[in-house]
Amino acid sequence: MDHTERARRFEAVIHAAPDFISIASLDGQVEFVNEPGRALIGMDAATDLSRLKVADFLTADGQAESALNERPAVLKDGQWSGFATLRDWRDGSAIPVAVTSFMVRDVVTDEPIALASIQQDLRPSLGQQHAVAQAESALAESERRHQAFLLHMSDILLVVTATGGLKYASPSATRVLGYPDGWFVDTDLLDLVHPDDRESTRHALADMVSLRTEGPIGLRLRSADATFRSYEALANNLIDDPAVGGILVLVRDVTDRNKTERAERTQAKVLELIAAEAPVSTVLSALALSVEDQLEETICTVLLAERSTEGAVFRHGASPSMPSGYARELEGRSIAGDPSPCGLALRSRTPVLVADIMTDERFATMRELATSCDVRGCWSFPVLSPNSGDLLGTFALYTRDPGLPDDRTTAIVARASRLAAITLERQVLLGRLAYQAHHDDLTGLPNRMTLLARLSDRLLAAEDGTSGPGVVFLDLDRLKIVNDSLGHDVGDELLVRIAGRVADAAPEGAIVARFGGDEFVILVDRLEGADDAGLLVERVLAAVAEPVLLAGRSFTPSASAGVVIAARGQSATEVLRDADIAMYRAKHGGGSRYAFFTDDMRRRAFDRLELEEQVRHGLAAGEFRVFYQPVVDLTDHDALVGFEALLRWQHPTRGLLGPASFIELAEETGLIVDLGEWVLGTVATSAARWSERFPWFRGTLAVNVSGRQLGSPHLLPAVRTAMARMAPWSLGLELTESTLMEDTVSTRGLIEDLVSSGASLAIDDFGTGFSSLSYLTRLPVSTLKIDRSFVLDLDNPGALAVAATVLNLASSLDLTVVAEGIETPAQREALLGLGCRYGQGFLMGRPLPETQALEFLRTSAGEVRRSG
Ligand code: C2E
Ligand code: CA
Ligand code: CA
Secondary structure, three states: HHHHHHHHHHHHHHHOOOOOOOOOOOOOOEEEEEEHHHHOOOOOOOHHHHHHHHHHHHHHHHHHOOOOOOOOHHHHHHEEEEEEEEEEEOOOOOEEEEEEEEEEEOOOOEEEEEEEEEEEEOOOOOHHHHHHHHHHHHHHHHHHHHHHOOOOOOOOEEEEEOOOEEEEEEHHHHHHHHHOOOOOOEEEEEHEOOOHHHHHHHHHHHHHHHOOOOEEEEEEEEEEOOOEEEEEEEEEEEOOOOOEEEEEEEEEEHHHHHHHHHHHHHHHHHHHHHOOOOOOHHHHHHHHHHHHHOOOEEEEEEEEEEEOOOOEEEEOOOOOOOOOOOHHOOOEEOOOOOOOHHHHHHHHHHHOEEEEOOOOOHHHHHHHHHHHHOOOOEEEEEEOOOOOOOOOEEEEEEEEOOOOOOOOHHHHHHHHHHHHHHHHHHHHHHHHHHHHHHEEEOOOOHHHHHHHHHHHHHHHHHOOOOOOOEEEEEEEEOOHHHOOOHHHHOHHHHHHHHHHHHHHHHOOEEEEEEEEOOOOEEEOOOOHHHHHHHHHHHHHHHHOOOEEEEOOOOEOOEEEEEEOOOOOOOOOHHHHHHHHHHHHHHHHHOOOOOOEOHHHHHHHHHHHHHHHHHHHHHHOOOOEEEEEEEEEHHHOOOEEEEEEEEEEEEEOOOEEHHHOOHHHHHHHHHHHHHHHHHHHHHHHHHHHHHHHHHOOOOOEEEOOOOOOHOOOOHHHHHHHHHHHHHHOOOEEEEHHHHHHHOOOOHHHHHHHHHHHHEEEEEEEEEEEOOOOOOOOHHHOOOEEEEEEHHHHHHOOOOHHHHHHHHHHHHHHHHHEEEEEEOOOOOHHHHHHOOOEEEEEEOOOOOOHHHHHHEEEHHHHHHHHHHOO
16 A cells, blocks of 8 residues: 555545544644534535634634634643534534544654644434433423413412411412412411401411411402402421421312302201291292392392182292382282283293393383382293192392393202292192191081181170171981982082082171081071071071982982070080080981070980980999880780890889980980890890790790991891890891981891891881882891881771781782781771781780790790690
């Protein structure tokens, strides 16, 4: 390799080196720059190096400090290392480099011939640059986010000293509280705190320091606009943390939460009022005020929709913040055609939102009212029953300024409307309950309770007057028959019709009440004596007695009435009791008539009360007896066929009493059930004794059974027990026509059971009733007893005809006939002549005590035996 070749190689190596290599003459003239060097500083290849000095490669700053100029040093030490700043030829920017300069010496003479420098670019590589840039921007980004977070967070972060001096306030503090940037510097937290909360805040901070407790502390802070809002502060003592060096306080605005809580509290208050059954107006007012409390600058009203036969009208519900004229204006106004938003809301069943009454043409007629009440916006929400969807009223908000409700307002109103609905529905319900408590469901008339209350009032009012209030006690006849034969619905219909008639016939101002099942009472303020009362009652009874069409049939109702003019000092129950007694008298007289209450009745009423007690006592004390009246076969020389058992009472003071003295009372009071049972037992005992003596005698023992006994569950078992003991005697049961007529449906089954158990059925007092005879075919009747009244009257052609008819009927139906009350041989002959086989009467035998009946039996049974 020759020298030139070698020199080219060296040059190539120098150009291929990664660093900037330059060679300058000893006087600073640049002689050579390798390729990487040119590339680094952006100097193109055409640049003439001969004109350039080393200093031209450096920045202005770089020139001043560059050690490259310090050739003496380099020359002295032979080598120098340091830093320099190269100038980028493209834009003049700086390129920091590490420099190593050294003297190049002649190989032969060792004389310095040039200065060489190797410059290493100190800037990071492109990849390195990128990573740095990324890290930098991430940091910046995070910092920005952090700042944005601190600015926009809804909470405020403070760092305070133990005494409240502010060391740091997050950017959000200026935003939330509305103060300008930098305002918090050198401020004391306590200056911001509401004066009333300062003491507690101070204490809390002191506690933080000594006890390290953490709150939360409730406090109010002053905003820039000088208003106070409520905050909750959570503190954390970080005084010992060098990064913080104070108490970190996180402050949160709880004004809205407090509002919500307050709304919940007022709502709970309203619910409490509802539960306590406070008057509706009180509840609705509380509700309206609570909404006004939540929504500033609004006025709240509640209107009720009341339906009547004349159509729906407004009733004032509540408008605590409206001028009083508002309530007057609305009360009783018809909802149909009402031009207000509330009227429209009710008719459309949807909210009506009027932004400005003054400009909305639909509500032009309301402008005057709006002006007088100083309101512009009106939002009316219909209040509907949550259960039935019925219109209950409206909930309306009026605003001072025009506008429409926002979501929060709508939500608040929705909640309030629901509460209003509950209140109103409850009111409707309570009203209905109150009405039901005071009225009869079926007829809608006031009920017994109401009547008693009203009568008491009238009696008090009459204390000072001259004449007392009058009471007419009406009892509808034969309701039971209608119920049993046509059904209860028809019975109800009859009651409703009668109620209407009585109400129509009653004088103006009178109270007509339904007192019980078929009882009505008319209460008249005053009755001016008997004539006045008589006219009234006759008018009412005539009205009641108009024929009525029931289930397609004509029916003529009738009623019995008792009249009383209240005496001074009487109580309501006493007056009604007297009227009832008089009514009972009238009914007993045959119904469809009336009776005045008299002192005699009162006395008798007292007597009855006493008697009832005596009967009860007498039964327990064994004062009752059974007498036996013989029944004979007229066609067989009056041979004994049996006895009828007749009840007697050995009264301790009044002597032996017949049924006439007590049987009616016993039936009315129900005592007859006990008496009847006792009779059955006694009869069975007698029969058992008799059959011991005369076992071959098979007679019938007839027992009278009252209607009341048919209702008793004891009758059938008592009859069965009795029959089992009295065999071979058989048991006959005597029921009157009217008993059978009254209760055909419900008792038919029982009668069938009694008969299939072995008892025979006789119709007592036959001919005195006016019933259809159809029951004779429906019921298992075996005997008819011709009433004593016909027998007594047999020389009268009418009575004779009845007896003849009964006998004909009986023979065609194959029934046995017993004629009652035969007292004379003529009567006996006449009956025998008409073909009557059996008879009973004083002529043949009176009712006898058991021992004498046995004697009678001995004679007859002996004869039977003799003749048998
Ligand atoms: P009744 O069932 O029609 O009984 C016949 C009544 O006529 C008896 O009256 C009897 O003493 C009376 N009598 C019989 N023969 C003659 C006569 O020739 N001339 C007259 N003047 N009277 C005669 P008594 O015993 O006073 O009974 C009256 C009613 O009391 C009975 O009428 C019956 O309906 C009822 N009764 C009697 N005992 C009982 C009983 O144990 N239970 C029930 N539920 N009712 C009874
Ligand atoms: Ca009888
Ligand atoms: Ca009879």
